[in-house]
Amino acid sequence: MRFIAEDAIPRLLEHLAGGGRTVWAPRVVRDSVNTVLFAPWSAGEPVETGAYTHLSAKAALLPPTERLFGFGYLQAAGEERIELEPEEPEESPVLFGARVCDARALAALDALFFPASGGFNDPGYAGRRSGLTVITLACTTCDSACFCSSFGKGPAETDGSDLILYPVANGFLAEPVTDAGSELVRLDLFQDSRLEKPELAVTARVETAGLREKFIDLFSDIDLWRQVSEKCLSCGFCAYACPACHCFNIFDEMSGDREGERCRSWDSCMFYSYTLETSGHNPRPEIAHRYRNRIGHKFSYFPANRGEILCTGCGRCIRGCPAGVDIREVIRTVQER
Ligand code: SF4
Ligand code: SF4
Secondary structure (H helix, E strand, O other): OEEEEHHHHHHHHHHHHHHHOOEEEEEEEEHHHOEEEEEEOOOOOOOOOOOOOOOOOHHHOOOOEEEEEEEEEEEEOOEEEEEEEEOOOOOOOEEEEEOHHHHHHHHHHHHHHOHHHOOOOOHHHHHHHHOOEEEEEOOOOOOOOOOHHHOOOHHHOOOOOOEEEEEEOOEEEEEEOOHHHHHHHOOOOEEEOOOOOOOOOOOOOOOOOOHHHHHHHHOOOHHHHHHHOOOOOOOOHHHHHOOOOOOEEEEEEEOOOOEEEEEEEEOOOOOHHHOOOOOOOOOOOOHHHHHHHHHHHHHHHHHHHHOOOOOOOOOHHHHHOOOOOOHHHHHHHHHHO
C-alpha cells in the first residue's frame, strides 16, 4: 500500500489540474447551511474530504444544463439553409473525492451514453468520460440512509474508480485500481506504508432479487403505488440528487429570430410535465403513476434493457426528500406484496 499525507492533497490536486484539466472535488458552496457539493476546484480552495455531498458527482459528466450546438438560418443563393455549429469537445475532467456509490453509478450512465460500454454515442458525455480519472474516498462511517451493501460489494466496491483513498491517521492509504491509478501512486507525494486499510460494514440492505419481475406483476396494482407514494410532493429532488438518474429535457434558446442554441438540462420523471403531451393528455397524471415509473425504471426496465440497476444505495434521495419518502421502505413493501 502507498500513503499520502493529508497536507499533500492540495499538491496532488494541483498535479491533476496540470494541463488544464478541471478537477471536481467536494466543496462547501453555501457556508450558511454547510451544503457540500461536487464543484470545480481551484488552487488554494479547501476540499471537504470528510463530508458527504448532498448531490452526487454526476454533474462532472452530465452538466445540469449544457449547450449541445448552435444553429442559424442562412440565406445562400436564394435558398435558406440551416448551419450547425458543433460544441467543441471538453477536456476529460478529474473527479476527486467520489464515494464508492458515485463511482459505481458510472456503469449505469455508461450503458446509455458511452459507446465503449455499449451505449449511444453522446458526444458531450463520451468526450468527458473517455479520459476521466476517478479518485474515490472510501467511507469509514455510514449513516442511517446508506444501503450500498444491497448492491455488489457495497463499501468495498472498486468498479468505476481509478484510485481509492482510505482515510487513516494524518492521511490516506492509496490503492490503485487501474493503470491510471498506478501511475498516480508512483508520484513522490506518495510513500510506502505497512498500515492496514480500514474496513466498513454497511448493514442496512434491501432485497433486490426478483424485483424486476415482481414490479411487472404489480404494475397494475395502482392502490399499491398510491400507498407507497402518498407522502410524495412530486418535487423531483430525488432525481437531481441521484448518481444514476439521467433523464433530460432538450430545448432551444433563441437569440433573435434567426439563430440560437440547442441545450440539454436535467429533468425528472416525477414532474407532471415530464409526460404531458401536446394534446393535453398525460399518461402519468397522478404522482402514483410517476413514482411507479421511477421504481420500475430503476429496478425493472433499465436492468432488463441495459443490464444495470439504476440505484447504488447512496441514500441521497432518503436524506434529502422533503416529505420523508424512503425508497427502501417502498422496495420492502413491493417485495412483501
Ligand atoms: S424527493 Fe421525495 S417528495 Fe420529492 S419527488 Fe422524490 S420522493 Fe417525491
Ligand atoms: S435511488 Fe436514491 S439511494 Fe438509489 S442511487 Fe439514487 S439517490 Fe441513491
